[in-house]
Amino acid sequence: MTLSACLLSHRALVRVTGNDKATFLQGLISNDVNKLSPEVALFALLLSPQGRYQFDLILHLEGEDWLLEVDAARALSLIKRLSVFRLRSNVTFEVVEDRAILAVWGEEVASCLSLEGGLGETQATSWGTAVLDPRLIALGARLIIRSEDVEQICHQYGIKLCSVSDYRYHRYQLGIPEGGEEIEVDRAIPLEWGMDELNAIDWNKGCYMGQELTARTRYRGLVRKRIFPVYAPGITLEQPILAAETEVGHWIAKEQDWGLAMVRLNAIDAQLTCDGQVLTIICPSWMKLPENN
Structure with a gap:
């Protein structure tokens, strides 16, 4: 079966470096960064103190660095927001300029990319990184590659390159919102948008920004x-x-x-x-x- 793919030019990667990056992000985002590894990517949210959506992120490891996938139009806003909390932490942020994100979907996507099929499963390859979407298996995979390699990789794996409209159509059929153009910034309550079931929230980790109100929404049945x-x-x-x-x-x-x-x-x-x-x-x-x- 032919796989479909879309070059996600509306998404970008922010590189996070520094010895304090794990501790720093653990206190801010909704998922447990201790689950992030070279073999597993994570989906997470950065919320306001009031528990409202600000950014949805897919976290990847690249060597010693962390990569945060985010809306390209809001990448600098993410860096600015994170920098507010940096204080004396040894952590730095920069937008990655030499990578592209290719979304790939279809029934055979895992086997085609030699992946076993687990959520967030990650594998380094000769051309970049293949990641099964940590939100939902049916969404497919993310390939983090060099922009100039897109056509070659599509040819190698028999992938049909599609438009952003096709990617949105695929997501909408599954009921998956993505990014600040769809999820209402500073207004959206995560549980109303399916973020619990899409694996953005770890209910067993310690405190993070917006955690108290998010937990209250869940345990009091306020959705x-x-x-x-x-x-x-x-x-x-x-x-x-x-x-x-x-x-x-x-x-x-x-x-x-x-x-x-x-x-x-x-x-x-x-x-x-x-x-x-x-x-x-x-x-x-x-x-x-x-x-x-």
């Missing part, structure tokens, strides 16, 4: 709405999502016939419409909903 994939051909994002005449949701993003929408949990079993058209709300297999909505 009242969730992000869902929605099949909605012909719908525009300007129209609200209704149950009868009541607005119960709004659109986050859409690509072709599939979109992401934030919908109240007490309405997902009702007939939902938008602009007079019935919507198909999908609950993906990875998503865990509360028993009592």
